[in-house]
Amino acid sequence: MVKEIKKSGKRYFECRECNFVYKNEEIAKECEDYCKKHHSCNMEITKYSIQI
Numbered sequence: 001m002v003k004e005i006k007k008s009g010k011r012y013f014e015c016r017e018c019n020f021v022y023k024n025e026e027i028a029k030e031c032e033d034y035c036k037k038h039h040s041c042n043m044e045i046t047k048y049s050i051q052i
């Protein structure tokens with residue numbers, strides 16, 4: 001389950017495995033699934049991560 005973060009009235013989603021944060025819940029889920037399976041990050045997914 002990705003972690004939902006509320007900040008400045010906006011919602012963000014954090015991968016609990018690698019702690020990258022995404023605006024898009026679907027991408028955060030993909031990241032978490034990938035991280036759990038492979039125990040590493042997928043650059044094609046983490047490129048969508050954001051700094052909050």
Ligand SMILES: [Zn+2]
Binds near residue numbers: 015035041
């Ligand atoms: Zn991840």
